[in-house]
Amino acid sequence: MNKMKKGDLADFRRNHKSSHKGEVVISMGTCGIAAGGDSIYKLFESEMKEKGLDNIQLKKTGCLGMCFCEPNLVVKLDGMPDILYGNVDEKTAILIMNEHLTKKRIVNFNTIFMPTDDIGKKIFRD
Amino acid sequence: METQQIAQLDKRLLDFINEWKGKKGKEIMILHKVQEIYGFLLRALAMEVSRLIDLPLAKIYGIITFYHIFKLKKPGKYQISVCMGTACYLKGGNDIISELENILGIGVNCVTEDGKFSVEVVRCVGCCGLAPVMIIHGKTYGNLKKGDLPKILGEYGESVLLDKENHV
Amino acid sequence: MDNQYIFVWEPDPSKSKAVYNYLVKKVNDRNLGDKVEVFKSTYIGLTSSRPIIRILPNDTIYKDFEQEDLGEIFEAISSGRKVNRFLCEFESKIAPVPEKDSHSKQFKIVLRNVGYLDPENIDEYIRRGGYKAMEKAIFQMKPEEIIKEVKESGLRGRGGAGFSTGLKWELTREEPGEEKYVICNADEGDPGAYMDRSVLEGDPHSVIEGMIIGGFAVGCKEGFIYIRAEYPLAIERLEKALASAREYGLLGKNILGSDFNFDIELRWGAGAFVCGEETALMASIEGRRGNPTPRPPFPSQSGLWKKPTFINNVETWANIAPIIEKGSSWFSSIGVGKSKGTKVFAVTGKVKNPGLIEVPMGTTLREIIYDISGGILGDKKFKAVQTGGPGGGVIPEKFLDMSVDYETLQSIGSMMGSGGLIVMDEDDCMVDVNKFYLQFSVDESCGKCSPCRIGGKQLLDTISKITAGNGDMKDVQKIRNISMAMQKASLCALGQTTPNPVLSALQYFENEYIEHITHKKCLTGKCRDLVQYSIIPEKCIGCGVCAMKCPVKCISGEKKKPHLIDGNKCVKCGECFASCKFSAIKRS
Numbered sequence A: 001m002n003k004m005k006k007g008d009l010a011d012f013r014r015n016h017k018s019s020h021k022g023e024v025v026i027s028m029g030t031c032g033i034a035a036g037g038d039s040i041y042k043l044f045e046s047e048m049k050e051k052g053l054d055n056i057q058l059k060k061t062g063c064l065g066m067c068f069c070e071p072n073l074v075v076k077l078d079g080m081p082d083i084l085y086g087n088v089d090e091k092t093a094i095l096i097m098n099e100h101l102t103k104k105r106i107v108n109f110n111t112i113f114m115p116t117d118d119i120g121k122k123i124f125r126d
Numbered sequence B: 001m002e003t004q005q006i007a008q009l010d011k012r013l014l015d016f017i018n019e020w021k022g023k024k025g026k027e028i029m030i031l032h033k034v035q036e037i038y039g040f041l042l043r044a045l046a047m048e049v050s051r052l053i054d055l056p057l058a059k060i061y062g063i064i065t066f067y068h069i070f071k072l073k074k075p076g077k078y079q080i081s082v083c084m085g086t087a088c089y090l091k092g093g094n095d096i097i098s099e100l101e102n103i104l105g106i107g108v109n110c111v112t113e114d115g116k117f118s119v120e121v122v123r124c125v126g127c128c129g130l131a132p133v134m135i136i137h138g139k140t141y142g143n144l145k146k147g148d149l150p151k152i153l154g155e156y157g158e159s160v161l162l163d164k165e166n167h168v
Numbered sequence C: 001m002d003n004q005y006i007f008v009w010e011p012d013p014s015k016s017k018a019v020y021n022y023l024v025k026k027v028n029d030r031n032l033g034d035k036v037e038v039f040k041s042t043y044i045g046l047t048s049s050r051p052i053i054r055i056l057p058n059d060t061i062y063k064d065f066e067q068e069d070l071g072e073i074f075e076a077i078s079s080g081r082k083v084n085r086f087l088c089e090f091e092s093k094i095a096p097v098p099e100k101d102s103h104s105k106q107f108k109i110v111l112r113n114v115g116y117l118d119p120e121n122i123d124e125y126i127r128r129g130g131y132k133a134m135e136k137a138i139f140q141m142k143p144e145e146i147i148k149e150v151k152e153s154g155l156r157g158r159g160g161a162g163f164s165t166g167l168k169w170e171l172t173r174e175e176p177g178e179e180k181y182v183i184c185n186a187d188e189g190d191p192g193a194y195m196d197r198s199v200l201e202g203d204p205h206s207v208i209e210g211m212i213i214g215g216f217a218v219g220c221k222e223g224f225i226y227i228r229a230e231y232p233l234a235i236e237r238l239e240k241a242l243a244s245a246r247e248y249g250l251l252g253k254n255i256l257g258s259d260f261n262f263d264i265e266l267r268w269g270a271g272a273f274v275c276g277e278e279t280a281l282m283a284s285i286e287g288r289r290g291n292p293t294p295r296p297p298f299p300s301q302s303g304l305w306k307k308p309t310f311i312n313n314v315e316t317w318a319n320i321a322p323i324i325e326k327g328s329s330w331f332s333s334i335g336v337g338k339s340k341g342t343k344v345f346a347v348t349g350k351v352k353n354p355g356l357i358e359v360p361m362g363t364t365l366r367e368i369i370y371d372i373s374g375g376i377l378g379d380k381k382f383k384a385v386q387t388g389g390p391g392g393g394v395i396p397e398k399f400l401d402m403s404v405d406y407e408t409l410q411s412i413g414s415m416m417g418s419g420g421l422i423v424m425d426e427d428d429c430m431v432d433v434n435k436f437y438l439q440f441s442v443d444e445s446c447g448k449c450s451p452c453r454i455g456g457k458q459l460l461d462t463i464s465k466i467t468a469g470n471g472d473m474k475d476v477q478k479i480r481n482i483s484m485a486m487q488k489a490s491l492c493a494l495g496q497t498t499p500n501p502v503l504s505a506l507q508y509f510e511n512e513y514i515e516h517i518t519h520k521k522c523l524t525g526k527c528r529d530l531v532q533y534s535i536i537p538e539k540c541i542g543c544g545v546c547a548m549k550c551p552v553k554c555i556s557g558e559k560k561k562p563h564l565i566d567g568n569k570c571v572k573c574g575e576c577f578a579s580c581k582f583s584a585i586k587r588s
Ligand SMILES: Cc1cc2nc3c(=O)[nH]c(=O)nc-3n(C[C@H](O)[C@H](O)[C@H](O)COP(=O)(O)O)c2cc1C
Pocket: C156, C157, C158, C159, C160, C161, C162, C163, C165, C185, C186, C187, C188, C189, C190, C273, C274, C275, C276, C277, C278, C279, C311, C312, C313, C314, C316, C418, C492, C493, C494
């Protein structure tokens, strides 16, 4: 990476848009990991590869603040509402991949809401 | 004698000291490194560090004795840190400590005879949402119940423990 | 019409799924299965004592309806209309900015990215508008303008004392000298709080960006983040973030091609709570014992290595970029009175949904505990909430509707502190909790000055005497006297605030103290020396459950005959009391 100069940040924002059709975001702060978030992450990593779900991005994030239902994750797919699943164990994880990611069907199991809107996006809107 | 001791110093530590020697605020960082590598701060190590960074031994001991994290005694192979922050206290951190005492036969700040486990108390590890919490060898366990302990300790090959259970 | 997703939250789904079942049946009866889907939700962003429905994609929330109203609501959903009288929209008086979230009582400025981006990937931060404020500050603003903006925003320190951030910057800028330092206080020692950890682990760049702006405004070349060694993941993510910011030219020499040079390094704490205090923190970075020193001189005059220095808390830093981006009037329109913006709280203890929340200043404790965090665990009775950690105070039920801001909390004997909010229920004993906090403060006193070192110990001894059943009414006066001396004569805020929890408990829960002292009773059973467990023979059916649970095996009896507790061996753990299904065990 070359060092950025004035104006490069704005170019970067314009040119580096995500090419994925959706994402799975797993809470992995200390508490999420303690509750088992990292093994869920690994499971998604290997299973998504196996199922060929490579247009969906898998990523980790910090603590969403929902410590009472860790491990938790958010599924964001184009054209569908963002869904947060709490207390995700292996079984739910597989269900999420088979139903939600593959068939676009929300799993009726431990569904939760993002506690708030994505305000960050609004604050730094271009 | 002195040269011999340098020869014994772990290379990672020497590299670290060389890297940090000229930096501001290096003292505590170097002591952290010693403890990371050796597990505790042996007197001979403190002396070496004192010589290498040119800081009086008394100063080093001043630091080590002030900060809770630095250990002067060798801890167990697996260190068990039970959280006794407010959230964990309210949710029964005490019970976890007494149950560990039941199972391992040692209290806080002690090491089991075989040197395998040591138990210490920490003040909040930042997982209060999962209280009560303990950490073994870097791994955090949350939402603990007394009954979970035998199984968790079993992960660290505590078969003695199962024997003990049967005795009761 | 788009597919409709109906999410149903019911307060206790194990007891009743009436709303869910009704809606599912409706969908099936009407054969709408491929257009309308119904889901059970375990949390819906807010909580209540009654069911809540949330409908996507247009995000409508209905609450406070009766079961009979469901038919009407269902018709509306399936035909794309709304039923206005059950609509839930928060018209927030305290966050009237356009960005506010009308579906939640929370408002996330500090936590704006936490949970949305990958903290280990700087690209995501940049894509979400990261480092935009920094670029603006360096290229479009003069240092004085930045400071003016921060000052006018009304931002006050989130680490405890609540001092004006802009003023602190200004004072440091005005000091003579080329060499100045900026520090981020990430020592988060308050036991039972983890706001700073979450920010550092979830969005490290927001803190780094804030510090660069601060460094530029005040005229520093170097900054330090003093972080607890107990937070290894935060350290790892910060190191990664710093490295990638350097690689991108956002940190280091000639930031973004300008002539501004600035870098940040980490220094670890080593498990001493007192090192959160600024003068002790600086001593610790310098490689000394973390003893506080008297002020003046203030850090802005003579701080790190005797150079002008300013210290802000993690959360304070995370507020800087939004303030620069949106302007001071945007920020100061959020909040109440002299408390602007939002505050992050770690809500823990006996609540149903412990977690991390961010609310506009001025939100009430009741909204936090009941509308966001689900109320008290197991539907027990609320007793008190402690804010401000070991130096704060307890707040009883009568103040639940008071607004959470610096001044109000102080006026009722507590303080904002760093953001720990510990909820206690009827099973918690105030005297026991006071003992816990005192033990903490005594362990953490650096021992430099005698009011704190000796006074704290005496307070602890007195309270221990009371919990052991040897208290005397004179002890209450003694506690007050020692407290006064500590508040007046201690060198640093640790000693000055150590008595706070006890004083506030004496103010609001004096009867509990009296109960312990004169009746030698602890109604919650937490003070073990003051309780006795016995079995009521008439009620005991001899099932033996308690005998199995007792850790010291001091309960005996034949099957189906009343059992007996051997009081000499009993360690008062209360296991038997909790396990007997026939209320045959008495605690007195
Ligand atoms: C005993 C003691 C412990 C403290 N611990 C912390 C802490 O963990 N984190 C923190 O940010 N401030 C802590 N403070 C407050 C700091 O001294 C200081 O006020 C703060 O870092 C200033 O930053 P702010 O203006 O952004 O709040 C503590 C103060 C005292 C007296």
